[in-house]
Amino acid sequence: MSEHEHGLPSVDARGVKRVLWIFYAALAVFIAIDVVWFGPDWLSNLGQDTHHVESAYADPAHADPAHAAPDTEEHWPNAEDSPQDQPQHPVGHTAETRTDQASFGGHKHGHYAFEKVPAFHALYGFAGFVFLVLAARVLRLFVMKDEDYYGDDAPLDAEQHAEDGHA
Amino acid sequence: MLENIAASLPPGLILLFGALLLPLLPGESPPADGSADGIWPLSGKSKMGMRGVLMLLLPILGLIQMWLLPLGHSSDVELFGYALQPVRVDRLSRIFGTIFHIAALISVIYSLRVRDTLQNLSGLAYAGAAIGAVFAGDLITLFVYWELTALTSVFLIWARRTNRAARVGMRYLIVQVLSGVLLLAGTLFHYADTGSLAFDLLSLDGSIGHLLIFLAFGIKAAFPMLHSWLEDSYPEATITGTVWMSAFTTKMAIYALARGFAGTEILIPIGAAMTAFPVFYAVIENDLRRVLSYSLNNQLGFMVVGVGVGTELAINGAAAHAFAHILYKGLLFMTMGAVLLRAGTVKGSDLGGLWRKMPWTTAFCVIGAMAISAFPLFSGFVTKSMILTAAADEGYTWTFLILLFASAGVLDHSGIKIPYFAFFAHDSKLLPKISGEAPRNMLVAMAIAAFLCIAIGVFPAPLYALLPYDVGDYSAYDLTHVVTQTQLLLGSAAAFVFLQKKGWYPAELRSTVLDVDWVYRKLLPGGLKATYNAIDKGAERTKAAVGRAVLASVNRFGQFFRPGDRSFGEPWPSGETAMWAAVVLVAYLVVSIVSSQVG
Known part of the structure; x- marks a missing residue:
């Protein structure tokens, strides 16, 4: 069990730095879009109790009652009253077509309120990844054995002899 | 006709x-020099x-x-x-x-x-x-x-x-x-x-x-x-x-x-578990083809969730993901096969820096890694999103969150670990021995798969047209989805950089990682052997004990019939004989009375 420590770094330090800068810039851009473009819409809806649920026409059996009706003026109490032109099946209609209400920027769609928190996905990815790696290191304490733990490389007839000898 | x-x-x-x-x-017959797995090793014309x-x-x-x-x-x-x-x-x-x-x-x-x-x-x-x-x-x-x-x-x-x-x-x-x-x-x-x-x-x-x-x-x-x-x-x-x-x-x-x-609800937790647990193993496994196998298992989980949700969108998602998955998973296995052919091993602990010798394979591996991680413009992006959307449509919040976590996990093992430890990281000691790029036919196969990974990601319409149900106007490409998915991936990658800098990312170690097969490879055979030995030993002891007991009772029996120190050959006293004859006759009488009553 030797650690991975041999040879020289294969990419020079400046190259690594350059790649990392590009990476940080990309991360910043995608968080910035979230904050600057979607942020106003998120803020304007923050005080309100209802949140956007685009899949109001999803199977009502699973839907949260709070999510059952769209937060628009056209509020219908039950399915019978819904206009016939409402799509009846979720396929193909999750891509948001509703106009945004914010004065600036776009409307971030999603099924859950938490998805609309700016940079939620970046934070969730970061936290999830750190948890994953640290948990895997703990897992290693329990499940890591020597490379030839199972002895699968031993000659087959040797095993047979051993068994015969035992018998 | x-x-x-x-x-x-x-x-x-x-x-x-x-x-x-x-x-x-x-x-032609296989090369006689024992080259890897029957592959004709000569470069140039074949x-x-x-x-x-x-x-x-x-x-x-x-x-x-x-x-x-x-x-x-x-x-x-x-x-x-x-x-x-x-x-x-x-x-x-x-x-x-x-x-x-x-x-x-x-x-x-x-x-x-x-x-x-x-x-x-x-x-x-x-x-x-x-x-x-x-x-x-x-x-x-x-x-x-x-x-x-x-x-x-x-x-x-x-x-x-x-x-x-x-x-x-x-x-x-x-x-x-x-x-x-x-x-x-x-x-x-x-x-x-x-x-x-x-x-x-x-x-x-x-x-x-x-x-x-x-x-x-x-x-x-x-x-x-x-x-x-x-x-x-x-x-x-x-x-x-x-x-x-x-x-x-x-x-x-x-x-x-x-x-x-389709639509069997138990498949949803089963699939969610399948997406999540293999990623932990993939972090610590050293054999990179085994890492890819855990990754395969994780990808199957997404499809199983899709089947379990069972709506038209979900079934479409499962089928589309299977289609895309076969291509990028095959591509990743092909790149690792090329590494195994040239370096003789796919152990992460022994590899590194191979991009110097195998630049094409490296590029194809990175394309496969981006496709499986579901970067926008790659195939995984347009197929996996259907399954996640379908799960959220039906209100499976926890499943949705687990699938998001598993997506971050995919980025770790297939998106970063495979290319990083094989082709980058530190130069391997094996590097001087590697003769060069993979054979041309292997590169062509990888190129076709890589092309399809990108083609599906950029033009998903032909794949959508093949799906079991009508896709309608579903599109993976809207600003929200591109932004959130890219954020998820870049955020996870930032965690990798952070963990590497801290020195917390686990090193690749030569090891065997135990999984469920331990039960039938070690526990059961070991348990059976121990049980057999215990029974064997117990039987020996029982045999000895029974033997002693039988011997003792025979002796006692003998004592009973041979009061005093008479031997077998000696005649019994007539009084004693008469008494035993009476006992037998009474017993016979009792038995015949009882049996006549019963009859």
């Missing part, structure tokens, strides 16, 4: 029987030969024949009074049939230098059996192909011709055949209940037959706890064998679940 010829033949048989012609054609031509022709002919069959085409036969349907063509079977043919063609190109006919033959026959299975309209036909996939593919492991491969192959075969036996048993129960052998929606309604069939599918789909055959066997097959194997068996099982158990 062509249609009539096509209609007379079940799909898959062209590959299945065409493969049998391979040994009849003239061809004759493809007639066998190579046949190998290329079979998947192409098979694909043409399959597409000549119209939707709704079926053939019915009656065998021993049972109504069978060996062929049924619909949109669900056709998309799986299409990708299986494409996978077979790519695998063939990748295998063109393999001079070991056994591998090429079993690979083609294996593909044919899997194609036959997805067109099977009844459970008996399905069972036959189901078992054939096991019997043909095991030779891709045994072809390594090592002690390890012999053991792994046997374990693989036992598990696969067990799945087939469960399928047959379930089919018989199902037939007894319903009188029908048709393979349609079965659902878990409490019938034992359906449960057995569900378990049979679950084994091949590598459900949690039934999964470890996959991680045990796929990394132990030959360089080309693993590429073949990664495409068929598990996706055939996904097809079977989509056909038989």
